[in-house]
Amino acid sequence: FTKSFLPSRRSNRRKMPTTADARKPSASGLVYPVAEKKEVVDTYHGVSVTDPYRWLEDPSAPETRKWIDEQVGLTSDYLEKECPSRTNCKDRQLEMQNYEKFGIPFKRGKRYFFYKNDGLQNHYVLYKQDNLEDEKADVLLDPNALSEDGTASVGTAKFSDSGEFLAYGINQSGSDWTTIKVRRVADSKDAEDTLSWVKFSSISWIGDDGFFYSRYPVPAKFAKEGDENFSRGEETEGLSNQSLYYHKLGTPQSEDIKAFAMPEQPKWMVSGEVTHDSKYLLVSISDSCMPVNRLYVADLSAWDRKAPFSNDSISKSIDNFDAGYDYVHNIGQTLYFKTNHEAPCYKVVKFDVKSPDPGSWTTVIPERKNVVLEDASVCDSKYLLTTHLEHVKNKIGLYDLEGKLVKNDFEMPEVACVSTSSHHEQKDIFYKFYSFLYPGTVMHYNIDTGKTRLFKETKVKGFSPEDYVATQVFYESKDKTKVPMFIVHKKSIKPATGEGKKGEHPVLLYGYGGVSIFLKP
Numbered sequence: 001f002t003k004s005f006l007p008s009r010r011s012n013r014r015k016m017p018t019t020a021d022a023r024k025p026s027a028s029g030l031v032y033p034v035a036e037k038k039e040v041v042d043t044y045h046g047v048s049v050t051d052p053y054r055w056l057e058d059p060s061a062p063e064t065r066k067w068i069d070e071q072v073g074l075t076s077d078y079l080e081k082e083c084p085s086r087t088n089c090k091d092r093q094l095e096m097q098n099y100e101k102f103g104i105p106f107k108r109g110k111r112y113f114f115y116k117n118d119g120l121q122n123h124y125v126l127y128k129q130d131n132l133e134d135e136k137a138d139v140l141l142d143p144n145a146l147s148e149d150g151t152a153s154v155g156t157a158k159f160s161d162s163g164e165f166l167a168y169g170i171n172q173s174g175s176d177w178t179t180i181k182v183r184r185v186a187d188s189k190d191a192e193d194t195l196s197w198v199k200f201s202s203i204s205w206i207g208d209d210g211f212f213y214s215r216y217p218v219p220a221k222f223a224k225e226g227d228e229n230f231s232r233g234e235e236t237e238g239l240s241n242q243s244l245y246y247h248k249l250g251t252p253q254s255e256d257i258k259a260f261a262m263p264e265q266p267k268w269m270v271s272g273e274v275t276h277d278s279k280y281l282l283v284s285i286s287d288s289c290m291p292v293n294r295l296y297v298a299d300l301s302a303w304d305r306k307a308p309f310s311n312d313s314i315s316k317s318i319d320n321f322d323a324g325y326d327y328v329h330n331i332g333q334t335l336y337f338k339t340n341h342e343a344p345c346y347k348v349v350k351f352d353v354k355s356p357d358p359g360s361w362t363t364v365i366p367e368r369k370n371v372v373l374e375d376a377s378v379c380d381s382k383y384l385l386t387t388h389l390e391h392v393k394n395k396i397g398l399y400d401l402e403g404k405l406v407k408n409d410f411e412m413p414e415v416a417c418v419s420t421s422s423h424h425e426q427k428d429i430f431y432k433f434y435s436f437l438y439p440g441t442v443m444h445y446n447i448d449t450g451k452t453r454l455f456k457e458t459k460v461k462g463f464s465p466e467d468y469v470a471t472q473v474f475y476e477s478k479d480k481t482k483v484p485m486f487i488v489h490k491k492s493i494k495p496a497t498g499e500g501k502k503g504e505h506p507v508l509l510y511g512y513g514g515v516s517i518f519l520k521p
Helices: 062-082 085-097
Strands: 011-014 039-044 047-050 106-108 111-117 125-129 138-141 152-159 165-172 178-184 189-198 204-206 210-215 243-248 257-260 269-274 280-286 294-299 314-318 325-331 334-339 347-352 362-365 372-379 383-390 393-400 405-407 417-421 428-434 441-446 452-457 468-476 482-490
Touching (some): 152 178, 165 189, 189 210, 204 269, 210 269, 257 269, 334 372, 362 383, 383 417, 393 417, 393 428
Antiparallel strands (some): 039 047, 106 111, 111 125, 125 138, 152 165, 178 189, 204 210, 210 243, 243 257, 269 280, 280 294, 294 314, 325 334, 372 383, 383 393, 393 405, 428 441, 468 482
């Protein structure tokens, strides 16, 4: 539970006398830093609850920093003295990780873009190029240059419709707080636009004019601080009243329009997504981390961009938290969504914006039992590109907008995971597969020609996938559930086969699964 949700709170603080200053070694001989106990008592519904270490909840307090530094020093000294092989392990890990890594190319406007890491960079660098055949690509955004210690990163990012502007969010030192900047793609320079106090936000443009984003009111702790104070993230008070704003390019944040807010539900979160034709704004509302959301629709053609949306201008298409809805595409007022409504493995449906009742929906791609639809996107405004997960392996498929299968035999290994790149204005499909044996291979498929080609293959020095084999087996648990497992080994090793057979080779066994998190190849 969260303390802020509980009523009747009374706090009494005073320092308790302590005898812990005389540090005693542990059984291992280590002398741990003293964590002082202080007398802090809260009363909840007549029950007294002690909280002697609450002072550690303030990470910026000098006494907390002192305790943390002592803990780090103790650990570092122990590892240095007692684990001499640690250096060798670290050096070997760095050697194995030091290879070029590529993201999936994508096209926005007239240019192609991709992310690349030279090997040991803290963050991937975003590059731009005019065509796929260019040998040379120019840097558009290098997150490694945003801070000297590498702790600044880029989170949310979105190109404008023409591809001439990139709105991107900077996070400092792992904080969820985001500062949004706007970069001109032509000269790779930032415009003056700077948006603060953004958190848990997407970015969605209307053409090249401006974009929607989500932000909170300035927390009380920082109400008088400037934007360059990057201690944010250390505050402990709860956040409320996230609202959806519209920012017009080239204007100060103080002029941004609070387009949509829910003061009657201060804990709900809101995001906005503009449809591909810029006709509608889809407002998604959530009250938790569960994969469910409410869906409201606003007609952008009737909005003057000078005031919040009125209640009459927003249609509450889905006004409950029974299921989740992810926008895929639209043709006029017919909207396509990926949803888990009565489909825990997800499906794609379409409905008229004026008739959102589930009874009037048309199923485009039906749910498949025990096969999860992980992703659905549109390509060339004519096709749906899907990624399904079955037995922890990915398969991709291409369908027309009525759900007829066009292609499902994309070139990739049997045991692999895949990520894809498509766009409603491009005929190119890029997909990247990776697995236990393949560190990353990017393929390019053209819809018009129907041809697939190898676009980029990541190679690791001293490693050849051809020397190994990865196979999938199933283990039946006590409740008869078949649990998928992967066995990876050199081809020269012959595993024992048959019931009751035992091989002679040792096995490193690793697995994890829970809370909808699992391990892919």
